Amino acid sequence: MDTVYEGDIRYRQYLSAQGKATAELPAWAKDPEWLTLCYRNMVLARALDSKAIALQRTGQLGTYASLLGSEAVDVPAGLLMRPEDVLIPYYRNHACQMLRGMPMEEILLYWGGDERGNASAQQRQDFPNCVPIATQSMHACGVATAIKMRNEKRVAVTFCGDGATSKGDFLEGLNVAGAWQLPVVFVVNNNQWAISVPRALQNGAPTLAQKAIGAGIRGEQVDGNDVIAVREAFELALERARDGKGPSLIEAISYRLSDHTTADDATRYRDNEELKKAWELEPVKRLRTFLHSQGWWDETQETAWQEEVNTMVQTATERYLATPAQPIESIFDHLFAELPKQLHEQRDWAMVKAMKGGTHHDS
């Protein structure tokens, strides 16, 4: 029998759980600048995350999906993408969104149940959070098709979870990306759980990255708690896409340190021992240890930055909380470019009902 295909999947790691180099570091990692920037943003993202959870617990925010444990997947992407690239996120990419220019108060506004969280000009052409699992993968391919058709040097970057890799949209997306050699990067944030369903129940293969093989595209696995590995993998994928060399799939192995969302209780299905072990691998401490060991960061800087971060998050929170609700007619006014005549009456009713004395006043 002839061999008509051979392939493999590699795993990339530079920093051990203890923050020690496990391989020769890339040249850029010998410079403190990028790594400390990365670290600062990981800390900021985590602070925003804690605040969001606190707001949810006190009834000031809706169901919220924590990013705890995916800081090292998100932040490098946010730092490396160019403004003209397009982010097509899932619902756990707040850090990347923030780095792409989305003000923190808008991130909160979104999770506070308000469409204006998707509306700011700073978001440029980035897609809003995507709730229907894996559908964003295909939007990314559509964006990449437009980019390719126009011969632009831009990249569509899309994220999803490990669970999402089971859904047709993700797989159809990989397939068309391969068939058309689209300038798109798929990042799977494999945080090991899809709500209560562990990675092993999603798929029978040893890696998720090998789903790239069937689509004829590049796939690799990286330690998703190691920002150096993530940057290397991501930069390569971005460059290739930008140079017309086709799509890539990056499986970043992280761990969901939080509940799935604030509506979930992971203790119902997840072993505490596993969680404890995962905390030993977590990305923020790992990077801090490395920075300390290089002499690029110290306790004073840490304390100062923590304070600064708290102020930033507090300011954003205040702005968020001070944002009045949209008027009811907003639900009509963005449905179409121009409101069809058929809806004028409904819009009028809605406004009357929302007025003082109306049946929906203050509801």
Next chain:
Amino acid sequence: MDTVYEGDIRYRQYLSAQGKATAELPAWAKDPEWLTLCYRNMVLARALDSKAIALQRTGQLGTYASLLGSEAVDVPAGLLMRPEDVLIPYYRNHACQMLRGMPMEEILLYWGGDERGNASAQQRQDFPNCVPIATQSMHACGVATAIKMRNEKRVAVTFCGDGATSKGDFLEGLNVAGAWQLPVVFVVNNNQWAISVPRALQNGAPTLAQKAIGAGIRGEQVDGNDVIAVREAFELALERARDGKGPSLIEAISYRLSDHTTADDATRYRDNEELKKAWELEPVKRLRTFLHSQGWWDETQETAWQEEVNTMVQTATERYLATPAQPIESIFDHLFAELPKQLHEQRDWAMVKAMKGGTHHDS
């Protein structure tokens, strides 16, 4: 970088286009019985196919999907599956259906626009033809789930085309088959075209079989014009599934020698040279040459069998043409186990309209 996965895809072939052995033949192929049986059925299938096309051309059959060129994919499967196995076909598996017990007149009845073509007891639990592309892949997984749950030694066998491998259903099916290690065999009849879209536009990988890799299941490629290769691959896959060793994907490389269906005109998009070359690879002649070379088949047998086949097909055709249409109320009577009261009135109207003098009489 560590290698975390390695895999390959092999291609299986025993008979060259000239009907000569290209590898050591399996033991069973040294015996004439199975191969001549296989040949006879391939000839029969092709005769039925020609008749169906003729019926369509003369307005006696609806749009029909020819099996020309996939005889060697279908017939071994039909011969090797056991009665208790379940066939979940697509719309180009008439030969397999016939071998599973479906009378030829029912095959014609189906393509003649009559649901009774799916109804005979001989079809046991086999699924009817599936028109929505790739959806059958998932039904096969459902059937296999039931089989596995009950610890039965049965196999779900499903077919689809090369185009179908792009659709989420196929890919989600592979994925769950791998995750649950289901007793299912996926056969891709890669006849190189999905209507007018060539294989190369569907997918960027060198083989379709490697889609198995992402699902963590066995995948292989076979020469789909070579019944020996197809039987070997298929038998292995069936046995493994029956023994609880999990699913397989077989990509059988054939060629669609016909138009896509009788509603299609392939000359609009397909090069005649390519078609000519494909005829040189075709499975029936290849097997006949081999049988001749072994002294297992001669011109006299051929002529006698052709005659017999024509009679069988003619008899089936007559039965088909003599089948009166179903009464109109049949469209109500199989909708639910019991007709809901809400539909009685509509059923009555329909019957009145179909009566002499009614608005739909003889329509």
Next chain:
Amino acid sequence: MTHEAITMVEAVNLALAHEMEHDENVVILGEDVGTNGGVFRATAGLKDRFGNRRVMDTPLAEAMIGGLTVGMASQGLKPVAEIQFMGFIFPALEHIICHAARLRNRTRGRLTCPMVLRAPFGGGIHAPEHHSESTETLLAHIPGLRVVIPSSPARAYGLLLSAIRDPDPVIFLEPKRIYRASKQPVPDNGAALPLDTCFTLREGSDITLVSWGAMVKETLEAAEQLAEEGISCEVIDVATISPLDMDTILASVAKTGRCAIVHEASRNLGVGAEITANLCEKALMDLQAPPVRITGYDTVMPYYRLENHFMPNTADIKDAVRQTLEFV
């Protein structure tokens, strides 16, 4: 047998357990239905009790859930699949519409599809996007399906039993806003409720109020409050929205001469349209006033900060009823 008061989601759980206990062909599949017991706990405890062969956590793929269910049902299992939220049902529609609803018809009864597809739906719990829509029309329009929506713990129990026992596919939509809104004693006696009839929850003479699902709560409240104003409302819970039992509604309107239909779904082509059309066709002479629909708007369900504006409330129903009664 429990006579304790239980919530609707507990009633769903009770009915599932009852049928699994009595029919080994009943199996459950879906996302997070196993160890987690469903994100709303509808399947809580069932995996422990019946094992992971009969309570299956699936990979995350709704088309696959739909397709697997059809395949399983064709083998004589009675799969009860959960779609985590109705907003995620769309990928499964091809299997529901092209296969589940047609397998019996397509094979003239040789193969059948005795399955239930459960999905929580509707607004009012301040949920993320796509978790609050009411798109029951998309299923109710499809011939070959039964679409059932309970409005109380007891009806959830009895209707779900029927749905599971039914030899054909049933879509069972659970109004999650009232999953835990009230408790009711529900004897676990295996007594099913019929899928071919509306339930008259309150008799009245001035107007017929027709509703289903979560809005039955507001509808009953409105009826109660209007009674204090001397307005006598008959309240009908449609329950099985397709095939639709118009007989009960027509009989009621023949008596009251007026009708208000309340649903959370958008107005345009909501099930209220079919009911109103039927009234117009079959009861034109009975109608003393145009029927009125009290519904969601023909807009996207707003993200949750404004969702209560979208959903009709008790005051809306009362207003509409009063206006209808003023019509001469």
Next chain:
Amino acid sequence: MTHEAITMVEAVNLALAHEMEHDENVVILGEDVGTNGGVFRATAGLKDRFGNRRVMDTPLAEAMIGGLTVGMASQGLKPVAEIQFMGFIFPALEHIICHAARLRNRTRGRLTCPMVLRAPFGGGIHAPEHHSESTETLLAHIPGLRVVIPSSPARAYGLLLSAIRDPDPVIFLEPKRIYRASKQPVPDNGAALPLDTCFTLREGSDITLVSWGAMVKETLEAAEQLAEEGISCEVIDVATISPLDMDTILASVAKTGRCAIVHEASRNLGVGAEITANLCEKALMDLQAPPVRITGYDTVMPYYRLENHFMPNTADIKDAVRQTLEFV
């Protein structure tokens, strides 16, 4: 500029070519739309003329077609996607409903989705299973979409131009039974037809006949034949079934007092239900007889040998009109 008489499918092709010529952002994608020119030849010649960057044969995956289209539209392209037959639209519904219809609303106008999704639909050509259904309700019910159905070559041309130019998603359903049923001169002048109004095709005083798509043919025929019996029918082609222009229909019924609605789709929750409901709510006092719906049955569309029984015909329409006129 051609003044030759052309068929509806040629008119579709003409409109596509016109917009591609005038707006480089207009691109076409779908299965077999390239070299093959579409299985019905709607895109014939376009790949040769505009190149395979603008006319793209996609892999076989409808969810992907839906999703790609949304992504492309968000970048300011104006993709016109073809779903080969409406019976295969279901996998694309998640993208249509959850994304195309909502992108503008979700981002408060930051991103928009100016796309067209074309699909041939309806019965009557003796096609295989799933090639003959009329499930326009599933799309018409969704807020944020326009759903347009032409009934003649000229309207196909003018409405498709509008659909492509529209800044929001439009579902353009093409009744394939009349793709080649008749010819009409269609000047290729780029003149669009409005998407917010019904078209009154024939004036009359005794009854209003409302229809769309392929059934407009039978409806006009019935009107013609009834005229010989002295019955004067007004005939309205709805064309854009959502958002629905009831004004035109109400004005007509105010005049005629009677209404018959003809559609091929199943009756239950067909668009006829919404029209009838509106008549009941807004024209109760105008109605001299109950409106009547002449529709497909609430069954699965039968496989083709019986399909003509399912589809209303001219005689059915005439019978229903006569009965309505007899009502007193």
